[in-house]
Amino acid sequence: MIRFENVTKTFKQGDVIRDISFEIQDEEIVVLVGPSGCGKTTTLKMINKLVCPTSGKIFIDNKDIAQCDSVKLRRGMGYVIQKTGLFPHMTVKENIEVILQIEGMKPDKREHVTTEMMRIVGMDPDQYLYRYPGQLSGGQLQRIGVARAFASDPKIVLMDEPFSALDPITRAQLQSELISLQTRLKKTVVFVTHDMDEAVKIADRICIIQNGRIAQYDTPENILKYPANDYISDFVGKKRIWNTPQLIRVKDIMLKNLVVCTPDTSLAECAELMAKNRISMVPVTDSENRVQGIVLQSDLIKQSDRNRPVESIMVKDFPVITADESLLETLNYILKNKLDFVPVVEDGKHLIGLITSRNLMAVLSRQFVDREGVK
Ligand SMILES: Nc1ncnc2c1ncn2[C@@H]1O[C@H](COP(=O)(O)OP(=O)(O)OP(=O)(O)O)[C@@H](O)[C@H]1O
Ligand SMILES: [Mg+2]
Missing domain, CATH: 3.10.580.10 (CBS-domain)
Structure with missing residues (x-):
């Protein structure tokens, strides 16, 4: 479980995150949504200590992460960003295995994990294992990024707009793959997007951030049906519920x-x-x-x-x-x-x-x- 307790982050220009407290349950996909600049990436980066809170605490499994070693902490977390962050001079195989290697996993075992992960994200290992990132399409790069994030079997995976730069079809495919990946691997996933459709599709719980505060934190169904304020109903869009008829119930x-x-x-x-x-x-x-x-x-x-x-x-x-x-x-x-x-x-x-x-x-x-x- 990840728990934010009265977390505030102040940059030179002022407060970006203002006294937020919330919990992320194990094995859930929590999606942080909100307009550009509202503090989503900052919130995400505080979980792997790429950014430190100005005040307040963040706990993972009840341990204050301020007390944890940053490198060890990050090794236990997958991280996927918009531009995958793959190393350009390394092959796909080397990229996926880099953390496994640091952890001392034997080459045979590593290769087994890598080929398995590639299959899971829909990339043929025979064809792509020895390619370089520059020889892959945007969608393929993101697939490898996802494979790498899940390969070391971390408890937590952080994803910052991983699919934003993709065309709508590839994007929809990757969203579906993430959902099936999650059904099999059961990670705690914190996923950032500014796209409400994406949030509704993949989230167990959506956290809407507005001006550095949590405007609403609930299931997609409850957010669509009972938006907490006008800002959220505008953001969500009044007719969106009809785009998601499976969420409409008899009651x-x-x-x-x-x-x-x-x-x-x-x-x-x-x-x-x-x-x-x-x-x-x-x-x-x-x-x-x-x-x-x-x-x-x-x-x-x-x-x-x-x-x-x-x-x-x-x-x-x-x-x-x-x-x-x-x-x-x-x-x-x-x-x-x-x-x-x-x-x-x-x-x-x-x-x-x-x-x-x-x-x-x-x-x-x-x-x-x-x-x-x-x-
Ligand atoms: N290192 C930094 N120094 C100063 N200001 C920063 C820093 N990082 C982020 N900010 C500011 O904090 C605010 C929130 O940034 P953040 O990246 O968290 O937003 P975001 O919600 O992820 O936006 P986007 O959707 O555009 O990615 C912005 O106003 C940004 O300019
Ligand atoms: Mg961001």
Whole structure:
């Protein structure tokens, strides 16, 4: 775990980082985002002591890094920067192995690690092992940079805009590779970018920095849905949530103030509820809000004796979903099963909302209209 405790960094022109405190959990990818000059690189460099705090402390696994030897500390951390920092006069192999060599790893073992890492980042060892950095494309260079950072099996990997200079396609590929690399190797990754899309794609947690302070530190989902202030909602972009539909959940779009009846409600009363609210189904709940069934208008209109309770005609066997289900899964589910609605339940039985195909379509079409820029 990395912990910043009241860290301030002052350069000649003034405070760049102002009293920040936050923690980075093991095996998470934390992305620092914010506009140019807000202090992202400075924050990152304080973790490997390329920059020292003016005041405050940084702990790694509860050890104050001010007390640690800088060289040893850095050796235990991978570091990838925009211009990879590969040594131009060394081959790819030598570049990846440089730290392993310093650590005294035997040549056979080194070569094994290097070829394995190259495969992981999608570079054919036979073809590239003996090339020089100058003979590689930008994307290939960054891949080697990533391979080198992970090769010595460090606990922590620091990445400062590693993919910023790449074309969008290569960039997207490298982002996906980083995610799969992380699933296999489970490092603590601190990643700097000014691109919110990149942050949302790769982060477990995003730390938004504004004027040297932490404006919000949370999961991508929470930042998109509940931006802490106007600055963040502007930075994040109001429509971005729609670019990430997998983050939209049933609870974000379900209807909440539902019209319901109880098992002993008469068919006449229920018919009136339907007419008044212009709805074609009513959920039936007991005194503890547990769903007992649903009454369909199509069933109700066939009944001649309207004094009977809804219990006598309600459908007891119907699909339900939970509030955390994603929008896309719900949409698939509704389309596949040709449903007009699905009650949303909590703890297996308690009714908390309703998704109807109509409200789902309305939500989706609103998004479509918004995206086209038509209000
Ligand atoms: N060694 C230094 N001496 C003086 N000022 C510095 C030094 N390093 C950084 N700064 C200043 O500190 C501020 C934050 O710089 P930093 O590099 O951390 O920003 P950043 O968020 O990484 O920006 P970018 O997105 O442009 O990389 C800037 O105003 C920068 O000019
Ligand atoms: Mg920077």
